[in-house]
Amino acid sequence: MDGQSMGEDWKIGVDIGGTFMDFCALEANSGRMASLKVLTTPDDPGAELSRGLDLLAEREGLDPSRVSRFVHGTTVGINTIIQRKGAKLALLTNAGFEDVIELARLRMPEMYSLFCHRPEPLIPRDMIFGLPVRMRPDGTRVDAPDAVEGVVAQARAAGAQGIIVALLHAWRDSRQEAEIRAQIETLAPDLFVFTSAEVWPVIREYERTSTAILNGYVHPRVSGYLNALEARLAAKAVPARAMLTKSNGGLMSAHEGRRDCVSMLLSGTASGVIGAAWLARQAGESRILTLDIGGTSADFALIIDGAVQFGSDELVGEFPLHIPSVSVSSIGIGGGSIASVDAQGLLRVGPESAGSTPGPACYGRGGTRPTVTDAMVVCGWLGHSEMAYGQLQMTPDLARDAVAPLAQAMGRSVEEVAQAILDIAISEMFVEVEKLSSRAGVDLRDFALMPFGGGGPMLGAFLAREIGMSRVIAPRRPGVVSALGGLVADLRGDFIRTVFAGLDRDTLPLLQDHFRALSQEGHAWLVAQGHTGAVDLKLSADMRYGGQSYEIEVALEPDWLHDESKMAQAFHQTHARIYDFDDPAGRVEVVNLRLSALGDAPKPDLGEAADVVPADPRAVSVYIDGWRDVALYTRASLAPAATFEGPAIVTQEDTTFAIPPGAVARVDDTLNIHLEFAK
Numbered sequence: 001m002d003g004q005s006m007g008e009d010w011k012i013g014v015d016i017g018g019t020f021m022d023f024c025a026l027e028a029n030s031g032r033m034a035s036l037k038v039l040t041t042p043d044d045p046g047a048e049l050s051r052g053l054d055l056l057a058e059r060e061g062l063d064p065s066r067v068s069r070f071v072h073g074t075t076v077g078i079n080t081i082i083q084r085k086g087a088k089l090a091l092l093t094n095a096g097f098e099d100v101i102e103l104a105r106l107r108m109p110e111m112y113s114l115f116c117h118r119p120e121p122l123i124p125r126d127m128i129f130g131l132p133v134r135m136r137p138d139g140t141r142v143d144a145p146d147a148v149e150g151v152v153a154q155a156r157a158a159g160a161q162g163i164i165v166a167l168l169h170a171w172r173d174s175r176q177e178a179e180i181r182a183q184i185e186t187l188a189p190d191l192f193v194f195t196s197a198e199v200w201p202v203i204r205e206y207e208r209t210s211t212a213i214l215n216g217y218v219h220p221r222v223s224g225y226l227n228a229l230e231a232r233l234a235a236k237a238v239p240a241r242a243m244l245t246k247s248n249g250g251l252m253s254a255h256e257g258r259r260d261c262v263s264m265l266l267s268g269t270a271s272g273v274i275g276a277a278w279l280a281r282q283a284g285e286s287r288i289l290t291l292d293i294g295g296t297s298a299d300f301a302l303i304i305d306g307a308v309q310f311g312s313d314e315l316v317g318e319f320p321l322h323i324p325s326v327s328v329s330s331i332g333i334g335g336g337s338i339a340s341v342d343a344q345g346l347l348r349v350g351p352e353s354a355g356s357t358p359g360p361a362c363y364g365r366g367g368t369r370p371t372v373t374d375a376m377v378v379c380g381w382l383g384h385s386e387m388a389y390g391q392l393q394m395t396p397d398l399a400r401d402a403v404a405p406l407a408q409a410m411g412r413s414v415e416e417v418a419q420a421i422l423d424i425a426i427s428e429m430f431v432e433v434e435k436l437s438s439r440a441g442v443d444l445r446d447f448a449l450m451p452f453g454g455g456g457p458m459l460g461a462f463l464a465r466e467i468g469m470s471r472v473i474a475p476r477r478p479g480v481v482s483a484l485g486g487l488v489a490d491l492r493g494d495f496i497r498t499v500f501a502g503l504d505r506d507t508l509p510l511l512q513d514h515f516r517a518l519s520q521e522g523h524a525w526l527v528a529q530g531h532t533g534a535v536d537l538k539l540s541a542d543m544r545y546g547g548q549s550y551e552i553e554v555a556l557e558p559d560w561l562h563d564e565s566k567m568a569q570a571f572h573q574t575h576a577r578i579y580d581f582d583d584p585a586g587r588v589e590v591v592n593l594r595l596s597a598l599g600d601a602p603k604p605d606l607g608e609a610a611d612v613v614p615a616d617p618r619a620v621s622v623y624i625d626g627w628r629d630v631a632l633y634t635r636a637s638l639a640p641a642a643t644f645e646g647p648a649i650v651t652q653e654d655t656t657f658a659i660p661p662g663a664v665a666r667v668d669d670t671l672n673i674h675l676e677f678a679k
Helices: 003-007 049-058 075-084 143-157 176-185 207-233 268-283 372-378 396-410 414-440 456-467 478-489 506-527 558-562 563-577
Strands: 010-016 018-026 035-039 067-073 090-092 128-131 163-167 193-195 241-246 251-253 288-293 300-304 314-316 319-321 330-332 336-343 347-353 448-452 471-474 490-501 535-545 552-556 588-599 617-625 625-635 643-645 646-653 656-659 663-667 673-678
Touching: 010 049, 010 268, 010 478, 018 049, 018 478, 035 049, 067 268, 067 478, 075 207, 090 143, 090 207, 128 143, 143 176, 163 176, 163 207, 176 193, 193 300, 207 241, 207 319, 241 268, 241 478, 251 490, 268 288, 268 300, 268 448, 268 478, 288 456, 300 414, 300 490, 330 414, 336 372, 336 396, 336 414, 347 414, 372 396, 372 414, 372 456, 396 414, 414 456, 414 617, 448 456, 448 478, 456 471, 456 535, 456 673, 506 535, 506 558, 506 563, 506 588, 552 558, 552 563, 552 643, 558 563, 563 588, 617 663, 625 663
Parallel strands: 010 067, 067 241, 090 128, 090 163, 163 193, 288 448, 448 471, 625 646
Antiparallel strands: 010 018, 018 035, 241 251, 288 300, 300 330, 314 319, 336 347, 471 673, 490 588, 535 552, 535 588, 617 625, 643 663, 646 656, 663 673
16 A cells, blocks of 8 residues: 555544454545454453554554545343343332333234233333322323432432432323432432433333333443543544444434433444445345344345434344334344254254354354354355454364264264255244235335345345345455444434324414424534434334324424425325325324434445456355355456356355355446346
8 A cells, every 4th residue: 555545534434243243444545345244352341452553553654644435333221121230229209109110012023822921021110100299181290209209318328320210100200200310310320310301302101111211221331431432543543533333323423422322322233234225226226125233143124215214212132222212123133142952853043143252163262162154164155354444363173073973963974064064054034024014015126135244145145035035135245334324324313202182273483492402402413423414304103093092103394394295195105115004184183293313424335346366266065965166256356247156155254155056146336246037
């Protein structure tokens, strides 16, 4: 690399998963992109960040002091919930409503299973305290300051690290919660306090309370992680303000993330979908099923007409998250998922994972149990080159040794069992994808599959073939798409006001007032994030017919707030599209008014065709119902317009693309590989 580029500014996107921390670095002036994977260090969180920056400096000439943008996606929040290693909390609510999180919505997790059970609440019943306070419909209040002092003393005596305050009608008036919070901070300054209205001021006490609890539960670990992150960046003399990817696919500052922890619970999965959507648009594709396979899970999402799909009821571990989030479905099948034989002699895969330590047996890091990655090695799809940018050397003998006990127990050959492991992993993903397509009401044969993550390209084409999809698109750097997503994501803040009123002319002034307040809040939030450019405000409302229990989100234009007929028409059309039914004569209610404030981020230019170094493929043996020779290509040798047929293997620094029989591959101008299966 020449000395001139040493002084160029860099933008870095980082995403950490269960096995690797991914880096995607962009030279702002030249447009050159560099990527990297570093094994995670669970015993020393943050060490992988320092190592990654050192490697980028060594290999790419990156000067940390010239980093002008740093975006980070992390799984620390969601892992805290899954592992149940969060803070010990106390909940203060209205007397008589202490069981709100236990009752929830009275739904069985599995409707047709007599043996299912709901998860244990994150706050046990003996840490929930009722206060004799009320907010009446006419606005009058009943306060009990003496009672607050007593329950705070009880919470401290029981070992509480923090307190959540969630009162029945705080969505309408948050002052009572705020006053109780101030009193707690005076009585117990050593405890952190969150109110439900500051976290997400939505009607329905269960949704509001549970969201506030998730925020408080992860707060100490998230705050500690972010402190360590900023300390590592400071030690490397990185001047850029640390930004975080959010569950809604946007960005926020690390400073805000210390308290708005709930907004970053799904940051890694969301940024992967954002990165995939951007890559799909560059490739001219508008309907995509994304497949992100890491070490522990496979995540699926739909991109319809070029747009990422959002929801407000995603699951985080076993708990619903009631804030706007990129809609992602997950299953515990990843490259590190462990295969085993159960008591009935049946072969099973996952959800237990080998993670990064010790990792799959083939990594040579002490793992002995067979994983999906080991099965790929045994079948010959992996093991022909270094992995993870030279940090891993595959050892096929160790993979065979790990699978051998299963083969002996089942009376099959090692290769047959390895193939069965892959078949089971693909069938488990197939079931989850079928559920997703059914919920969305789409025919996946009209979509292209975009696999990414370290394991996505390994299994993605086989899954697409089973589903009946005819097209697969593998981006140039599939292993770091989530890190790229942070670089292309916009600032995004979501805000809500509960209206809870019928849609008529008398309600319009209230809607207009709420919109003005939301707009001011959105602009102020973007300024606080350091944004000085153009602002895009997206307005929507949660609406329903009178008598319905739940509502749907309807996109609106601001000027429609002056014309109730246009709002009603938009609702009827949206209801008909979702349910194939509408009632133009029905009474319409507005439950919530929502606003998303977006600040556009500059996007990189994909111009990497000059990096191609042509080379002829070589033959390697792969087990496909018996051993056969297939062509092995290196990604760096595939020029635009190159074509070849499967079965084949494409190796590259961050992953391996396995191409099954019957597929025809073509390379486009930005070095994406397009597969097509015969219909």
